[in-house]
Amino acid sequence: MSKVKLKDVAEKAGVSKSTVSQYLNKRYEFMGKETRKRIEKVIEDLRYQPNEVARSLKIKKTNTIGVIVANILHPFSTYVSRGVEDYCQQRGYNVILCNADNDSNKEKSYIEMLQMKQVDGIIIAATGKNNDLIYREREKGFPIVLFDRYFDDVEVDMVLSDNYQGAFQAVEHLIKMGHKNIALVAPEGHLLSMRKLRIDGYYGALKKYNIPIDESYVKFVTTENLTNQLNDLFRQDHVPTAVFTVNDLMTIEVLTYLKENNIKVPDEMAVVVFDDLPMASLLEAPLTVVAQPTYEIGTTSARMLIERIESKVKPKHEQKILPCQLIVRQSCGFRKNAEANENIPALNA
Amino acid sequence: MSKVKLKDVAEKAGVSKSTVSQYLNKRYEFMGKETRKRIEKVIEDLRYQPNEVARSLKIKKTNTIGVIVANILHPFSTYVSRGVEDYCQQRGYNVILCNADNDSNKEKSYIEMLQMKQVDGIIIAATGKNNDLIYREREKGFPIVLFDRYFDDVEVDMVLSDNYQGAFQAVEHLIKMGHKNIALVAPEGHLLSMRKLRIDGYYGALKKYNIPIDESYVKFVTTENLTNQLNDLFRQDHVPTAVFTVNDLMTIEVLTYLKENNIKVPDEMAVVVFDDLPMASLLEAPLTVVAQPTYEIGTTSARMLIERIESKVKPKHEQKILPCQLIVRQSCGFRKNAEANENIPALNA
DNA sequence: AAACGTTACTAAAACGATTTAGTAATAACT
DNA sequence: AGTTATTACTAAATCGTTTTAGTAACGTTT
Structure with a gap:
């Protein structure tokens, strides 16, 4: 049959x-x-x-795009994907979803595979190790949109969230709550551009308020040295009164550490983190977070990509930077009557 | 060029x-x-x-499968997808991911679209309203695997987790912890088969231990009547000492309610829930959950589908039921020295 | 009545691969 | 020497669409 x-x-x-x-x-x-x-x-x-395959062959268009994310288990990727999906669905495109796992080989083979499948374009959170490939494709006129990671050596469309501003705001908020001894916990290793911006945001806020930088408050951790680093941080002579974590992995580690060591949030330690977490509001102390506009990153990337696909011109590349949002809950030490502090002028300025 | x-x-x-x-x-x-x-x-x-499109046309195989999930934002779907993805990648298949949003029209149009794209097979968490379509395709020999939802009217491959056993175990555990007044919170509406099994598991456990059923402990809620129903439940004369929630949506609602009403978990109210949550261990009282083998559901579905695709025979349909796992944390009122209770015989039996 | 437009179609050539059937040249066997 | 096998290829048909160029029939102008 x-x-x-x-x-x-x-x-x-x-x-x-x-x-x-x-x-x-x-x-x-x-x-x-x-x-x-x-x-x-x-x-x-x-x-x-x-038969869409036959049709695609003839018209040289598949109405399919590829999305390469770092890890679909990660809420960030998940929300972005959903944004992409929804937008594409509405515009009549399908999406092939790929997990690159921050592995540049996997990434490369996915890019190649997607191209063999003749997708009309690709949205990708690039590892940064295939920029030559990406740039070459872009030059050939193949539609590509990068998101989440910034690379200034590759001239391509990008959509990002304002990592500097987000981190700055988070730390500024802590300062406005009266904190001066603010720690930073970030993953070690070659700094992916966006993560760097978050760290810069931390330094920027301290600087603006003339708070001297104490390098013993800045910890770059790996899975191996994690416990040691956190011990160093939280068991030194003058412990910080607040921590800022630059991504949700760090957040979970720090929160777990604090819980295990019975350090009360926010009373003994205020916490502000980058990236919202699904259950952030149900935690013992609901987390104050800087949330990225994940869904919008998805829809925006999809919109930009489809624009590129459908207009056959190749304009100069475009960068879209979407603002982050500080969501104040309780882990930063927020108390009802502390709201007034929000408007105090810079402390030492 | x-x-x-x-x-x-x-x-x-x-x-x-x-x-x-x-x-x-x-x-x-x-x-x-x-x-x-x-x-x-x-x-x-x-x-x-x-050019894979040309190749696919000729060899009548795309090496692509479709996955239709309820909602990619939902951790359950996310983990299943990841399982599917990993397995497929390794077998040389690509996956097109679709969100049906529990909307049977969307589901139908996705199924049709995937077929026009000539996917080699489909993995789907079916809404149950397109069973005729699914059955027809299956009859034609088109490979389809269902997961997460059980329908006895459609003869097709399925992979499920043991919802009855999971729920039973959860409630049994509560009983072994000494609870007799155990409430159930489930979403109202036509009972999707699996959810029904969870409810049956609740009744089954009560029955086994000869605990009389108190219908005022069983609440079927909607978004509208949620607060009223929970008020009824938790503010009645003889409040329950424990709650079992049948899915994570319910869990979040109940937890939020308890937090708002300052009811302490587990001291004033023990909680055991269906579905693990990413941050379950970081909550004020780390949640005791029954976890589904989500990733395995994904890999198993993919394996079954690819077997169907690659063996050109059409054997009788197969149902795979994977066990759930009870993860005991603290919200059930677990205390170190309560472990012994685990082995007491059925209380009234 | 010749010329031109419309309307309502069709034949055949793509699209970029795979595959079948065939062939020419050489090697091996009897 | 004649047959058969093997090696190393090629031509052409095919997959299921889209599209271009063409045509036959009819109506409308001039």
Whole structure:
């Protein structure tokens, strides 16, 4: 029982394949009203479904895009994906989702695979190790949008959230709550550009308020040295009164550490973190977070990509920076009557 | 600057298209060693990438499968997807991910779209309103695997987790901790089969231990009547001492309610929930949960689907039921020295 | 009545691969 | 020497669409 194809419809309706094809493409002006009805009926009866693969081959367009995320288990990727999906669905595109796992080989092979599949474009949170490939494709006119990571050596469309501003705001808020001894916990290793901006935001806020930088408050941790580093941080002579964590992995580690060591948030330690977490509001002390506009990053990337795909010009690349939002809950030591502090002038300025 | 195609490679290498094609399909026995080297080099030089769309058309196989989940924002879907992705990647398949949002129209149009795209098979958490369609496709020999939801009217491969056992265990655990007044919170509305099993598990455990059923402890809530229902539940004369929530949405609502009303978990109210949550261990009282084997549901579904795709026989449908796992943390009122209770015999039996 | 436009179609050539059937040249066997 | 096998290829058909160029029939101008 093989699939019914255009030819079958044509034969049963007593017309040529061309006419059926015109019908499928809604160019009804090329056929009589009778014929049109007839074709319609036959398609219905036969439950005919056009073969998109054949169509794609002919028209050289698949109406499919590829999305390469770091890890679909990560809420950030998940929300971005959903944004992409929703926007694409509405514009008639499908999305092939790929997990690169921050592995540049996997990333490369996904890019190549997607191209062999003739996707119309790619949205990618790039590792940064395939920039040459990406740049080359871009030069050939292949639509690509980068998100989440910034690379100034590759001229391509990007959509980012304002990491500096977000981090700055978070730390500024802590300062306005009266904190001066503010720690930073970040993952070690070659600093992915965006993470660097968050660290810069931390320094920037301290600087603005003339708070001297204490390097013993700045910890770059790895999975191995994590406990040691946190011990160093929280068990030194003059412990910080607040911590800022630059991503949700760090957040979970720090929170776990504090819980295990019975350090009360926010009374003994205020916490402000980068990236909202689904359950952030149900924690013992609901977390104050700087939330990225994840869903919008997705829709915006998709919009930019589809624009590129559908307009056949190749304009200069575009960068879109979306603002982050500080969501004040309780882990920063917020208390009802502390609201007034929000408007105090810079402390030492 | 158009793409380089098979023909270009053939010309430059001075052979026919057929030979290049044989090369691409690794049938090296059909060409001389010289020729083989030459083709290899030309492909390298030209950066030739085969067009998978053309290939798919010819061989009638896309090496792509479709996955339709309820909502990618939901951790359950996310972990399943990841399982599917990982398994497929390793077997050389790609996955198109779709969100049906529990909307049967969306679901239907996704199924149709995926078929037009000629995917080799579909993995789907079905809404249950397109069972006729699914059954028809299955009959035609189109590979489909259902997961997460059980329908006895459709003869198709399924992979499920043992919802009854999971719920039973959760409630049994509560009973073993000494609770007798155990409430159930579930979403109202036509009971999706799996959810029903969880409810049955609740009743089953009560029955086994001869605990009389108090219907005022069983609440089916909607978004509208939520607060009223929870008020009824927690403010009645003899309040329950424990609650079991059947999914994570309910969990969040109940936890939020308890927090707002300052009811302490687990001292004033023990809580055991269905579905693990990413931050469950960081909550004020780390949650005791029954966790579904989400990742395995994904890999198993993918494995079953690919088996169906690659063996061209159509055996009787298969149902795989994976066990859930009770993860005891603290919200159930667990205390170090309560462990002994685990082994007491059924209380009233 | 010749010329031109419309209307309602169709035949055939793509799209870029795979595959089948065939062939020419050489080697091996009887 | 004649037959058969093997090696190393190629030509052409095919997959299921879209699209271009063409045409036959009829109506409308001039």
